[in-house]
Amino acid sequence: MLSRRDFLAGATAALGASFSAGNARAANAGSGLNEVARRSGRIFGASVRMDQVSAEPGLANAVASQCGMLTPEIHLKWNSIEYRKGQVWYQPVDALVKHARQNGQTVYGHTLIWEQGTPDWALHHLHHKKDWDFVAAHFERLLKRYHADIPVWDVVNEPIDTQNGSKGLRRNTFQRVFGSGYIEQALHTARHFAPDAKLMLNDYSFEYDNHVEADRRATFLKLLERLKAKGVPLDGVGIQAHLDLGKGPLRHQIIGPFLQAIADMGLEIYITELDVKERDYRATAAIRDQRVADEVARYLDIALDQRAVKGVTTWGLSDKHSWLKVERGDRVDRRRYGNPAPNRGLPYDVSMKPKLMYKALERSLGGGLS
Template sequence: MNKLFSFFITAALISGCAGTRQIRSVTASLKDMYKNDFLIGAAVSWQQVEGKDPAAFNLISRQFNTITPENIMKEEELRPAWGEYDFSRADRFIDFAKAHHLQVNGHTLIWHSQMPAFARSIESVDSFRTFFTDHIRKVAGRYSGKVQSWDVVNEALNEDGTLRKSPFLNKLGDNYIADAFKLTNEVSPGTDLYYNDYNNEQPEKRAGCIALIKKIQQAGVRIDGVGIQGHWHVGKVPFKEIEESILEYAALGIKVAITELDIEVLPRNFTGAEVSQQMKTETNSNPYVKELPETVQKQIADDYGRLFKLLLKHKDKIARVTFWGVHDGQSWLNDWPIPGRTNYPLLFDRNGKPKPAFYSVIAASKR
């Protein structure tokens, strides 16, 4: 289907629909519409790899050309005990990607959260460094040539741009990030290497992120890109800061990726994606249990459309845009920062049907 025909179908659906109820089928593909611009991806769960999510099955290969393991490749998933590795699920994920002709972004080698329990109890600096070094060498080495990129280090910065006092910083010192990139490059030289964080489009944290990238570069260590996670809130997407960040990061000679994109619609009293933060359930905590009001549906569609127009403006600097989930039912925002809520942050609903936001993103490609 050519772009012009897709556009007419899209326009008819947008003008005629009242919410998602009248949208019957997907007539366009994100990966096709943006094939000359940047990769389009989604975070994929173990349930989806197993084929137990019918709503996602057809969407994954139809809509996306790259996938990220939502949890499958994190440290706690791969390291059941000291000296032991379990690659069974990660290997299945790689096989799934190959079978569906999808590129892979590995996520993530070094992250202070979702560490295996045994690693948190390591007291010896030498033993902790062994854990750190062996993990990178074994994991990145095993999947060398099988992943297109790695989020080498994830969320190492505080909101003010200083280094987070994680077990890695406390045990290994402030050179651990450059060391992680160096080790990954040694065992996986053909893989793009990224630093990934949330809120690093905000000026203070962005400045810290730029300083961190420069330090890695000045150490003579390869870093190919920075991931801006993109966990934003409807009606409050920081477009000005996003554009400034794209320009400033690209000026360092690296690629930019939007790595964990979702636009939240539920009330929250803080920004970002710090998984340790929680909120108490209140009367208005879960306002859209049955459906999303048309006004909010329109706002999230407008936000997504404006965002993709901005990304297209700087497509020469953008390598990839990855949504953090395939459809609303999978989204981590249903259970964080309050468990059991009904959120609507993605382009497809719980049945895998396209929302107005999907068609807004498709329409943005008509420039």
């Protein structure tokens, strides 16, 4: 039987020829990406915002037809749930959960702890009161309210910072107030209120062959080893996989052993925020789309060889809503093209037409395992 790597080596090169504008219109026809993933025992999903889904029928149709798992992009973050103290707003999450239930989808809980997603008033309270019961109360209301609908949770989001952190951990309010043990405390608290949920840590920049990401990989693995050695309840990890065309080639000898080390600890792996940052906006859309598709195929060729990888989620479906923007240092020819089109690092363009990345996902998710 062909391995995933053998199968995709030829498939990647054929993406451009096989996915013309004519058959792009048919990409949604048939089973959809989640059905393709399901045949290999995995799940495919995307992050969503219900205000966008409600306003855009094309996006809503794609979310319903392509996804088996929905990740609330912002709705579960503390500053969305309770931007002002005492004013709790569940409506967007409730709407997302209802939408998922109606379409036979599951919901990935993102996230319980993230400094940037915590309201200022809560950070101020923690700084002055050093009150873990306050954090636990936030966990309790979310984990109990959605216990039947959200089986997987990012308990702590982005805990690693090897450049400016403290012993590899990000310097944030939780770390400063409770020390490095806050991660253990968060996982124990989550398990107390959600005994059957899968509890995850989620982080980024593990993909490329450079010293910064090498340090991040090593630090993350050491953190996981410490948690497992102490018997801390941890079921898996989220690998964000924000790919970047400016960081050099993806290498199997870098990514493969990293994922294997996680799997060897008995942890599940989810690719949680897949997209691609472009760096050269001077080319035609067709060339840009080919570059993006090639990068996605290369990454998934490696990642999906690992049986511990249970699902793939893209950070959005349409370029229209991508968080990725043109940055200082990116290559742009404004004389020829004016302001460049949005970053083209998601499966659908701004008009909800599937692009080459869609086909790369379809082929990779359907490649099977040897």
